[in-house]
Amino acid sequence: MRVALIRVALVAVLLGIWELIGRTANPLLYVPPSAAVPALGRLLRLESYPDLGEHLLLTVREIVVAYAMAIAAGLGCGFALGLNRLVGRAYGPILAALYAVPAVVWYPSLMLFFGLDAASKIAFGFLLGFFPITLAVLAGIRQVNTQLVTVARAFGASGLTVFRKVMLPSMLFTLVGGLRTGLALTVIGVIVGEVLGSKAGMGSLINHAYGLFRTADYVALVLVTLVLIVGSDAIATLVEHRAQRWTE
Amino acid sequence: MSELIVVDAVDKRYVTSSGPVDALRGVSLAVGAGEFCTLIGPSGCGKSTLLGMLGGLVHPDGGRVLVDGRPVDAPDPRRVATVFQDAGLFPWRTTLENVEFGLELQGVPRDRRRATAVELLGPLGLRDFAGKYPRELSGGMRQRVAIGRALAIDTPIVLMDEPFGALDEQTRLLMGEWLLDIWRRTRKTVVFVTHSLHEALALSTRVIVMTARPGRIKSVIDLPMPYPRAMESSDLVALRAKLWSEIREESLRAMGEA
Numbered sequence: 439m440r441v442a443l444i445r446v447a448l449v450a451v452l453l454g455i456w457e458l459i460g461r462t463a464n465p466l467l468y469v470p471p472s473a474a475v476p477a478l479g480r481l482l483r484l485e486s487y488p489d490l491g492e493h494l495l496l497t498v499r500e501i502v503v504a505y506a507m508a509i510a511a512g513l514g515c516g517f518a519l520g521l522n523r524l525v526g527r528a529y530g531p532i533l534a535a536l537y538a539v540p541a542v543v544w545y546p547s548l549m550l551f552f553g554l555d556a557a558s559k560i561a562f563g564f565l566l567g568f569f570p571i572t573l574a575v576l577a578g579i580r581q582v583n584t585q586l587v588t589v590a591r592a593f594g595a596s597g598l599t600v601f602r603k604v605m606l607p608s609m610l611f612t613l614v615g616g617l618r619t620g621l622a623l624t625v626i627g628v629i630v631g632e633v634l635g636s637k638a639g640m641g642s643l644i645n646h647a648y649g650l651f652r653t654a655d656y657v658a659l660v661l662v663t664l665v666l667i668v669g670s671d672a673i674a675t676l677v678e679h680r681a682q683r684w685t686e
Numbered sequence: 687m688s689e690l691i692v693v694d695a696v697d698k699r700y701v702t703s704s705g706p707v708d709a710l711r712g713v714s715l716a717v718g719a720g721e722f723c724t725l726i727g728p729s730g731c732g733k734s735t736l737l738g739m740l741g742g743l744v745h746p747d748g749g750r751v752l753v754d755g756r757p758v759d760a761p762d763p764r765r766v767a768t769v770f771q772d773a774g775l776f777p778w779r780t781t782l783e784n785v786e787f788g789l790e791l792q793g794v795p796r797d798r799r800r801a802t803a804v805e806l807l808g809p810l811g812l813r814d815f816a817g818k819y820p821r822e823l824s825g826g827m828r829q830r831v832a833i834g835r836a837l838a839i840d841t842p843i844v845l846m847d848e849p850f851g852a853l854d855e856q857t858r859l860l861m862g863e864w865l866l867d868i869w870r871r872t873r874k875t876v877v878f879v880t881h882s883l884h885e886a887l888a889l890s891t892r893v894i895v896m897t898a899r900p901g902r903i904k905s906v907i908d909l910p911m912p913y914p915r916a917m918e919s920s921d922l923v924a925l926r927a928k929l930w931s932e933i934r935e936e937s938l939r940a941m942g943e944a
Contacts, residue, residue: 589774592741593788593839594763603791607778 469654477654478661486655487643490662497628497640497666500556504563505624512568512620516575530576537569542630549635559631559639567624574616578609614681618674625670629663640666690843690875691717691740696749698735708900709735713749715894715903717877719842722869724878724890726933728940732901733879734771737845740877741768753843763788767836769846773828775820775835781807782816784831788839802838809868810834826857833865837872846878850885862888866913883929887922888915895932898940905932 453471460470469477480486487493519526519533545562552558582605590604606613632641640663647656698710709732717723725733738744739751742761751758753765767788775784782803789799807813810830820828829849836844849865850858862885869876869889880886886893893907907929915922 585770585772585774586776588743589768589770589776590787590791592743592761592763592768592770593835594761594791599791603787604776607776 466651466653469657473654474657474661478658481655481658481662486652486658490643493639493643494662494666496556496638497632497663500559500628500632500639501563501625501670503556504560504628505567505621507560507564508567508571508620508624509617511564512571512616513575515568516572516579519572520576520579526576533569533572537573541566541569541627545631545634548631554635554637556639559628559636559641562631563624563627566627567620570619570623571616574612574619575609578612578616579605581612582608610681614678618671618678621670621674622667625667629667689716690719690721690754691715691877692752693736693739694750694752696736696739696746696751698732698739698744699747710746711900711902713896713901713903715906717875717892719875720873722876722878722889722891724880724886724893725896726880726883726886726893726929727896727901727904728898728933728937729881730899730940731896731936732899733896734847736896736901737768737847737877737879740843741766741845743768763792763839763841765841766843766845767839767841769829769832769836769844769849771848772852773820773825773832775828775831777820780817780819781812781823781831781834784820785810785834785838787835792839799838803834806834806838811864824857825853826861829853829861830864833868837868841874843875843877846876848879848881851881858882858885863914865889870913883926883933884917886929887926888917893929895929895936898936904936 457470457472460468460473465473477486481490484490515533519530541562544565545558548558548561548565552561586604586608587600590600595603628639629641632639633645634641636642636645640659644656644659644663647653647659693713693715696710696713697708700707700709713732713736725736727733735744739746740753740758742758745759753762776787779787782800785803785806786799789802794802804816807816810833812827812830812834815823815827820831823831829852833846833849836846850861853861866889878885878889887909890909892909895904895907896902897904907925909925911919911922917923917926
């Protein structure tokens with residue numbers, strides 16, 4: 439209750455400051471909440487951007503495809519590198535080196551390669567989501583207590599049983615954490631990709647409004663995108679709780 | 687007394703970064719059904735390696751290991767159960783679920799394995815801790831869960847690798863008494879690794895003293911005295927002195943090499 443109160447107070451103060459600055463500054467650059475709320479209303483009534491639904495759906499679809507690919511490749515790569523010492527030692531350093539490169543430098547080449555449509559956004563979202571998932575698998579495998587593997591083997595566990603009954607539960611927290619980070623970064627990748635250059639999607643609308651100095655609409659679009667991001671994180675949290683229940 | 691476990695001229699060499707190390711050389715022994723056989727010796731003498739071989743987790747480089755007349759090449763949870771050093775419990779499983787682990791792997795139906803585990807909790811002194819996780823238990827309790835997990839699969843042979851090594855002395859003495867009681871009731875064959883002279887003399891029907899690396903069998907001491915043993919009786923005091931002089935010699939050698 440007190441936490442909620444403090445949180446509401448902070449939001450109220452921030453909104454107040456925003457309102458104050460917005461009223462005193464150039465209205466082209468700063469939009470106070472009192473102007474953003476009507477703009478959000480117009481956006482949701484499909485007055486400012488009648489095709490909002492299609493753009494939103496496209497962005498969600500890009501995120502879903504990119505995330506599914508990041509999970510598949512991240513888990514595959516992580517387990518291949520983590521379970522096989524030779525492969526891990528051969529490719530691990532390459533992975534680490536690639537991860538150290540700021541991902542955004544890849545984006546221009548992704549656009550050249552995949553074009554301005556959804557494919558380049560999916561590729562960028564995938565790229566951002568792939569690394570934390572792979573690294574979480576690797577970290578998770580390192581966390582597995584080898585004594586517990588020995589115990590399971592002594593009780594007759596096969597390789598697959600060791601994987602299911604010892605490795606997966608040992609790594610679950612790390613793994614789910616990595617999947618969650620991967621989702622957040624995939625969402626960021628897709629939206630950043632759209633903002634940097636696209637013909638459709640939430641990012642392209644944001645770019646459009648911003649470019650035309652429709653600042654109130656721009657803020658409203660950002661708020662809708664924010665809901666998308668918070669929503670995806672809420673789903674991830676739900677999955678995390680499920681996973682916790684499953685291990686118990 | 688039929689020989690349930692036979693170890694015949696077994697060698698084991700480990701390759702380490704500083705060259706090969708002879709862990710065991712030419713070790714032979716036989717353990718009869720119902721025995722409580724203790725392996726004792728200086729650190730690094732290959733006791734745990736030998737135990738690992740009996741459990742099918744370590745393969746000998748030479749010689750052979752037979753359990754019930756059959757060569758051991760992999761863990762066989764129908765004949766051998768192992769209690770590990772530091773318990774080795776699964777932290778995401780409750781006491782009951784840890785005890786059930788072996789039965790679960792053997793495909794015993796849920797109701798039946800639960801019933802077996804619940805029944806064991808009484809003698810384990812863990813009845814009130816069935817739903818607790820390992821981190822909520824004391825060291826002695828954790829070790830009893832590990833013993834329960836081994837007893838649950840009801841094998842004729844139980845291997846114990848310093849099960850009480852990490853416990854304080856009082857708990858250790860009590861756990862020894864408790865184990866003796868369990869062993870006398872179940873009449874299982876136990877092979878027990880320890881560093882404790884007291885444990886060896888209080889529990890065993892036979893003590894096998896191993897040499898410093900490379901591990902060989904230095905001597906075998908039979909202990910036919912009835913249980914519970916009066917540790918201050920003259921014959922046990924004499925045996926203790928004998929045992930200590932042998933282990934002391936080997937430990938000094940092990941220390942000198944290290």
